[in-house]
Amino acid sequence: MSRILIIAEHDGAALSPSVAKTVACAAQIDAAQIDVLVLAASAADVAAEAASLDGVNRVLTIENAANEKPLAAVLAPQIVAATEGYSHVFGPSTTFGRDLMPRVAALLGVNQVSDIMSVEGSHTFKRPIYAGNAVVTLDAPAEHVVVATVRTASYKAVAGGSSAPVESLAIEAELPSHTRYVSTQAGASDRPDLQTAAAVVSAGRAIGSEENFDLIFALADKMGAAVGASRAAVDAGYCPNEMQVGQTGKIIAPDLYIAIGISGAIQHLTGIKDAGTIVAINKDEEAPIFEVADIGLAGDLFQIVPELTNAL
Amino acid sequence: MDKILVGLKRVVDYNVRVRVKSDGTGVETDGVKMSINPFDENALEEALRIKENGGASEVIVVSIGPSEAQQQLRTGLAMGADRAIMITAEEAPDSLTCARALLSIVEREQPGLVILGKQAIDDDNSQTGQMLAALWGRPQATFASELAIDGDTATVTREVDIGMETIEIDLPAVVTVDLRINEPRYVKLPDIMKAKKKPLDELALADLGVEQAPAFAHTNFAPPAERERGIMVDDVAGLVAALKDKGLV
Ligand SMILES: Cc1cc2nc3c(=O)[nH]c(=O)nc-3n(C[C@H](O)[C@H](O)[C@H](O)COP(=O)(O)OP(=O)(O)OC[C@H]3O[C@@H](n4cnc5c(N)ncnc54)[C@H](O)[C@@H]3O)c2cc1C
Numbered sequence: 001m002s003r004i005l006i007i008a009e010h011d012g013a014a015l016s017p018s019v020a021k022t023v024a025c026a027a028q029i030d031a032a033q034i035d036v037l038v039l040a041a042s043a044a045d046v047a048a049e050a051a052s053l054d055g056v057n058r059v060l061t062i063e064n065a066a067n068e069k070p071l072a073a074v075l076a077p078q079i080v081a082a083t084e085g086y087s088h089v090f091g092p093s094t095t096f097g098r099d100l101m102p103r104v105a106a107l108l109g110v111n112q113v114s115d116i117m118s119v120e121g122s123h124t125f126k127r128p129i130y131a132g133n134a135v136v137t138l139d140a141p142a143e144h145v146v147v148a149t150v151r152t153a154s155y156k157a158v159a160g161g162s163s164a165p166v167e168s169l170a171i172e173a174e175l176p177s178h179t180r181y182v183s184t185q186a187g188a189s190d191r192p193d194l195q196t197a198a199a200v201v202s203a204g205r206a207i208g209s210e211e212n213f214d215l216i217f218a219l220a221d222k223m224g225a226a227v228g229a230s231r232a233a234v235d236a237g238y239c240p241n242e243m244q245v246g247q248t249g250k251i252i253a254p255d256l257y258i259a260i261g262i263s264g265a266i267q268h269l270t271g272i273k274d275a276g277t278i279v280a281i282n283k284d285e286e287a288p289i290f291e292v293a294d295i296g297l298a299g300d301l302f303q304i305v306p307e308l309t310n311a312l
Numbered sequence: 313m314d315k316i317l318v319g320l321k322r323v324v325d326y327n328v329r330v331r332v333k334s335d336g337t338g339v340e341t342d343g344v345k346m347s348i349n350p351f352d353e354n355a356l357e358e359a360l361r362i363k364e365n366g367g368a369s370e371v372i373v374v375s376i377g378p379s380e381a382q383q384q385l386r387t388g389l390a391m392g393a394d395r396a397i398m399i400t401a402e403e404a405p406d407s408l409t410c411a412r413a414l415l416s417i418v419e420r421e422q423p424g425l426v427i428l429g430k431q432a433i434d435d436d437n438s439q440t441g442q443m444l445a446a447l448w449g450r451p452q453a454t455f456a457s458e459l460a461i462d463g464d465t466a467t468v469t470r471e472v473d474i475g476m477e478t479i480e481i482d483l484p485a486v487v488t489v490d491l492r493i494n495e496p497r498y499v500k501l502p503d504i505m506k507a508k509k510k511p512l513d514e515l516a517l518a519d520l521g522v523e524q525a526p527a528f529a530h531t532n533f534a535p536p537a538e539r540e541r542g543i544m545v546d547d548v549a550g551l552v553a554a555l556k557d558k559g560l561v
Contacts, residue, residue, distance in 0.1 A: 095472040099454045102442035111408045114437045129435050133330040137532040144526050178482040179451040186475035242475045256560045294542035295554045307548045
């Protein structure tokens with residue numbers, strides 16, 4: 001039987017939505033027992049949330065003041081100490097998991113399966129490579145623990161409403177002091193979260209300035225949508241980095257994605273492959289984005305976007 | 313600090329539209345343009361700037377894989393690296409084996425800093441830097457968009473999902489960089505000539521005494537599910553109607 005340990009991402013107060021998706025992936029493995037591990041300064045609230053997820057058998061907590069912020073070098077040795085008896089250790093393929101899980105894998109002496117998009121068997125997985133231009137099927141050796149990250153855009157969150165038992169773990173691990181948290185600069189936004197929103201409106205280089213981005217915000221707010229951007233728009237300083245969608249930004253799967261003044265480079269498209277409906281607004285009828293768009297409108301965004309905002 | 317070690321991976325150029333071989337055994341790489349992994353160029357640029365600002369005395373570039381990667385090392389030398397180490401292996405090894413090989417170079421060279429790209433654009437794994445830091449027992453600062461060295465510590469700004477995170481790490485350490493950290497310099501012709509005279513050591517992975525990590529079997533490569541081209545509408549009214557039709561607004 002597979003025993004899967006999922007490392008919970010959270011901000012100290014609430015569980016990240018990435019965890020319910022990681023559980024959904026783990027639940028694809030036959031006869032899996034799924035435990036969630038919460039490392040925190042004080043774990044109760046986050047653990048209670050994790051315990052409510054369907055399919056979770058047990059929630060384990062490791063409380064330590066050093067776990068206040070998720071520093072990979074501090075968390076990894078504690079996770080390793082907790083993995084005894086598990087056949088799989090999973091984390092989400094968010095920046096949290098991408099930073100942390102390879103460190104865990106190396107300490108356990110195994111390679112990592114990055115970005116699982118499909119479970120084909122307890123040790124067989126599919127994952128995207130070359131910016132999503134190819135999908136590889138791989139077999140992880142059965143005699144070793146499988147350490148993996150889960151491409152959250154490939155999975156729908158499991159429902160809540162259950163109540164798994166919560167147990168606190170006492171582990172012994174030497175924690176380093178060579179890595180210290182200083183600060184976070186988060187774009188305070190009351191808009192929906194880019195990674196979980198049902199609708200996303202994104203703008204590219206064509207938006208031209210930070211001020212012009214207000215056009216995009218206005219449309220998004222009218223629709224209750226999150227706001228994204230291409231790398232070119234972020235690089236030009238029109239919007240902050242956390243809005244970037246694509247190979248090196250966020251991989252998202254909203255029901256509706258509206259790409260405005262975005263050409264459709266492969267590195268951008270890899271971030272929206274699983275979107276339900278893609279709408280493209282671009283003044284160049286030949287733009288590659290139209291090859292993947294379900295609905296295309298050729299024209300000048302500075303005309304179309306205000307008109308669309310009014311029409312909705 | 314004395315030395316900075318930078319990893320350069322040879323990958324299919326980012327402009328190439330990669331195709332899966334029809335028999336599903338891999339992707340087409342014959343006759344395809346190869347380049348330095350873009351993030352690794354940023355890693356090297358950052359190391360060169362630290363050196364030019366007096367923060368280090370030597371920049372060493374290292375690559376692991378088929379010996380053709382010497383081309384990418386030569387480019388790295390032309391950009392300004394002082395010397396290169398080619399660790400040859402028949403195929404680019406898995407991440408953990410790479411990390412072990414890098415660790416053996418780290419033990420030999422004792423760099424104050426290792427800078428790598430945050431991911432390679434071929435396998436998109438994003439693992440080697442974190443693994444090296446783990447095996448070395450040293451700090452890691454991944455996805456860096458700003459790096460400031462101050463004596464024995466570094467302050468690193470990292471691009472994370474919620475925005476930017478700043479951490480402080482003791483050196484030596486491993487930093488993996490994002491594209492936004494800098495704009496890599498262009499190589500000039502005279503630099504290419506000069507680079508030919510710079511030292512490039514070749515070692516076989518097998519001779520490093522590195523244990524091969526448990527590897528995955530890659531059993532099939534397939535193209536991704538294609539999205540179909542949809543409809544074009546003429547105006548905003550048409551767009552709104554199409555969205556209403558799908559129940560999206
Ligand atoms: C290693 C690597 C990783 C990368 N990762 C990412 C990533 O994660 N995400 C990402 O997005 N990119 C990424 N890129 C960059 C990517 O290759 C493209 O350069 C980028 O996506 C282009 O952004 P864009 O579409 O906004 O700009 P452009 O390609 O410049 O396109 C602008 C578009 O706007 C249209 N336009 C101009 N004016 C108007 C107007 N008035 N009205 C309507 N349309 C107009 C133009 O016709 C054009 O199609 C990466 C590149 C590399 C090398």
